[in-house]
Amino acid sequence: MDNDIAVRRAERGLSQAQLAEALxxxxxxxxxxxxxxxxxxxxxxxxxxxxxxxxxxxxFRPDV
Amino acid sequence: MLDSLTRRRLVAAMLTLVASAAVGVLAGAMSGRPFVLTATVFAASTLAPAGALAWLLLVAPVTVRPDRNAGDNVEHRWVQVASAGAFTDLLVVMGLGLAVVSVLDVALEAQVVLLALVVLAMGDAAVRYVALERSAR
Structure with a gap:
């Protein structure tokens, strides 16, 4: 599935590690x-x- | 005065030694081979798994927090995929092996066959897991 999580994460100034911890x-x-x-x-x-x-x-957007 | 965790670790270490020694003595007494050599080999071989089991039962319950989201991790998926792949490989190997052994009418020692299958299953799953991990980088 395609997604824009990286963009949304960057907009909030979160690192991958911070997002992982929050989740x-x-x-x-x-x-x-x-x-x-x-x-x-x-x-x-x-x-x-x-x-x-x-x-x-x-x-999330399904792969076409 | 020892704290609770230290006491648990000491009990786990003692149980590990006792269990390993017991397995060694039992194997040495039952095998019919030189007692000291057999007992030593079996005790040494049992040391690591017995230690792991003792740690799991006595130490881990107070040092490892249960992870409610463990199933959401990609590593969990890798373990599942690697295990399923290893199981399929094991079935294929056992099926082909059984066919060959049946056709050739060869008698194999159960210990050797079981050891080979355990090593194959564990090695296969480990290699598959590492391959999945590397492909994700």
Missing amino acids: GVSRQTVISIEKGRFDPSLPLAFRLAALFGAPIEDI
Whole structure:
């Protein structure tokens, strides 16, 4: 899945490690999600959405 | 006065030594081979897994916090994928091995076969995990 997490994270001045800590996951998990190599679980997607204050469908877009 | 964690570590270390020695003595007494050599080899081989088990049962409960989000990590996915791949490989190897052994009517020693399968499964899963980790960089 494509996503704009890296952009949203940069806008908030967060490092990958800080975002990972806020989400309760490893930094490698954030890296893999940003690269589109790992689709997060639904609970993690909801935590991301809550953290960025945006609906899940605005953050993630399915690959076409 | 020792604190609780130190006491747990000491008990774990003692249990490790006792369990290893017990396995060594048992193996030495049952094998029919030179007692001291067999007991030493078995005790030394048991030391690491017994230590890990003792740490897991006695020390880890007070030093490791449960991670509620462990399943959300990409590393968790890698473990699952690596394990599933290793299991498939193991089935293929066992199936092909069984066919070859059946056709050739060869009798293999169970210890050797089981050891080979354990090493294959663990090595396969480890290699697959490392490959997944490297591909994610």
